[in-house]
Amino acid sequence: MTIWARITTCAFAIREFIAPTYRPERYYMRGPGPACARRQGMRSVEARASFH
Template identity: 85%
Template sequence: MGLIVQFRQVFKIIREFLAPSYRPERHYMRGPGPACAARHSH
């Protein structure tokens, strides 16, 4: 069993190196949020 687990870990590391799963477009802000609108709507 240990060999299979190690193989999966190595495969995951190699896959992450070749095709990173981080997508910056999912993490940046797309404009002011509701808190900003509430502050400026007196």
């Protein structure tokens, strides 16, 4: 392994430590968001009003 290859590898490791690359699994939404909850809340209010 040449000195430049070691420097490049070390620089990449430092960069990954400081600012990791994007990983979608970290940002994967695990459930419905607040907008969906608001819509569902409005539907349940409308459904209750129609039964009376």
